[in-house]
Amino acid sequence: MFVSKHNYHKLPGGGFEIGENKKEALIREAKEEVGCEIEVIDEIGKIIEFRSKRDLKQTSYCYLCKVVSKGNPDFTKKELDEGFKIIWVSLDKAIYLIENDKPDYYDNFFIQKRDIVFLKKAKQIKK
16 A cells, blocks of 8 residues: 555554454455455564554554455545555565655554564565
């Protein structure tokens, strides 16, 4: 994904809704943020971040998935205001784009580092 307001790229994702497990949240978020029906292939991993300036501990999970069908995303008002845009690129291109972003906001630095780790792990799994 590309976030035009802050000029950075990120993997799609989001949080859990009450009562959801990881797989249910993943499937829902893929539908909302990317507009896709997906098939889960493998778990890439889990990252725990500590963002001291916000006194935040965040646990993120990442999965390797196959797109079953494409549709339209259902962005929130905040996502629309920030200029979220879906872009489809190869794994190598995604790594390149995210590695070369220059985060302009505290949280974006963490997003960049997290997503690079996940993408590089996905590349190892796909070999």
